[in-house]
Amino acid sequence: MAVKTREKALDYILNEMVDVVENSKDEVFHISEEARTEYERLLRDLEYTKAKVLRYIDEGDKLEQNVRYSRKRLSEVSKYFDRYSEDEIREVYESTHELQTKLAMLRQEEKGLREKRDELERRLQNIDHTIKRAENLANKISVILTYLTDDFRQVNEMIEEAKEKQEFSLRIIEAQEEERKRISREIHDGPAQMLANILLRSELVDRTFREGSTDDALEEIRSLRKMVRSSLYEVRRIIYDLRPMALDDLGLIPTIKKYITTTSEYNNINIEFTSIGEVKRINQKYEIAVFRLAQEAIQNAVKHAEATLISVKIEICTRNLNLIVTDNGKGFDPSIKRDKSFGLMGMKERVEMFDGVMDIISTIGKGTKIVIQVPMEGLF
Template sequence: MAVKTREKDLDFIVDEMVDVVENSKDEIFHISEEARSEHEQLLKELDYTKQKVLQYIDDGDKLEQNVRYSRRRLSEVSKYFDRYTEDEIREVYETTHELQTKLAMLRQEERALRTKRDEIERRLQNLDQTIKRAENLANKISVILTYLTDDFRQVNEMLEEAKEKQEFGLQIIEAQEEERKRISREIHDGPAQMLANILLRSELVDRTFREGSPEDALNEIKNVRKMVRTSLYEVRRIIYDLRPMALDDLGLIPTIKKYIATIADYNNIKIEFLSIGEVKRINQKYEIAFFRLVQEAIQNAVKHSEATLITVKIEICTKNLNLIITDNGKGFDPDIKRDKSFGLMGMKERVEMFDGTIEINSAIGAGTKIIIRVPYERALV
């Protein structure tokens, strides 16, 4: 319960952080868009101002020529004023003054436009920097957002996986204890009881031989021999359940064949087996691992899938071992985590120990297919 509470708290914190970052990203986007809009308007204004400056320069140059001409005219009138009437002299003075005034105003407006142009260019440079900073900040926030939404989720998944592995470890310990109890009961109820009976019957043989006839003693000896055989069979069965002796004596393929035949006969189910590649011994730890993988996969199919046909194929390739187990049972959804699904988890753990991969393909009503690939060059004897 405490673990689930911590997971919910972590999810809440991550969601809050994601909301804050997303809102910040939206605000930066709006700032960037406003800066871009202002940038476009200033570009238009700059273009218009530059055209006006050029127009004022052109008008000023023309007006300056008129002023020079008027000044020369004024100089001539002043030098030979006795040749001109008073009205002509006044007109020349007024025209020259008016032209000079216009030129001065025009040059002043031109300087104002130049100043405005320079100010617009400075504002454009600042806006360019603002837009670039906003884009860089937006990119960094996108990275942070990705980290929050993906990497933090992965952390949560890792916590969940760690929790599952912890439960799996506890399940293994419980299974070990249950297995010890089962073996203890089987030995107590089977071989131990039989050995006690053999001891009693041996005393009966001794008494019969001394007090009765040799024929009666011989019959008791035969009964003792049968009990010894039964005890030996029970001991071998218990040992086989713990670890098949054929795995040490014959190897992986013959042991799997024998196991499949026994399971198929006992459960009245059809199990097909196919071995591809050279049948040869491989490293013992790989033989044990693959036998347990086959054992677990078949037990899952028999117990849970309601299958009528199970197919087991093992490939001994040059660089890896492949194991494919399929059934035509009811299947399941691999994306839905099931409580206490420690069988598949144990298979995954075992495969990962050998740097292998396991792929589980299944769907409701479509059966199940398990594909296992394990590198095994190091496993060659």
């Protein structure tokens, strides 16, 4: 009964995660379609405006010819003033003035149409960029969905095999479930929230444009572009978190260095890294475990500690591999149990799976130090 309950819980988590990603993809698709509809409407408006500009140019050219002829007539009347009657002179002056006034008004309207045409072209270009980014984001989410589906399918196959052969313990299964919950929370708190915000901002752009505030609409589009870019980064980060390819190719130390560099640049925070001992490849499952532990410790310091400096040290000794992560953040009281400390719980479980130990040293206002010690036996 307990096994069936766990299976249902796992299936529910997997389905929920897939639904979140699929819904995010649908939201991005709707944003893209709305932007495309707006693009087509603006394109029609642009074509109409261009045609109107050409018509005004043609009318203006013709009117300029009439003005030149009228000025020539006026010059002749002024030169031979005594040959024309007072009515004829007044008629020539009024006719010339009327033509000049009409030409000035026509050119002013032509100028306004040209500015409208240029503005429509700029807006079309911005919306086109939004459409392309939305389509690109949808493609990236499709890749994430494929990754999740494939990974979860493989995990389910592993669990089924474990059940048949009785080779896996309950702790491993629970650890796998916690890993999936963590990924689900990251997707929900990251891309899903961003996509929802993008949808709301796109509606705001539409409402702002319909209310006639073009500058505000353009500002909202620029803000929307930044949000799409940030969402794309989060999607790529989740893909990297699922499985850093550099771990297979380069090994533990180079992969951690690369991760620290990327995290430091993105979060604009100083992260120092030190490696002591001989750098060589270790058992793959240990490389993955140590990398995940370092990754979780760094993310905790970045997200929760409000630190300005993080120090990461790996010591490869004769008997143990030590991972030490220190930050100068706000700290906390380790004796107080926190309801949602999933990250620390997952780290402790992972360390215990490899017969290691983890100590958390933290004081409120004085930062946090996490010390992890894993036996070297079995690492190679």
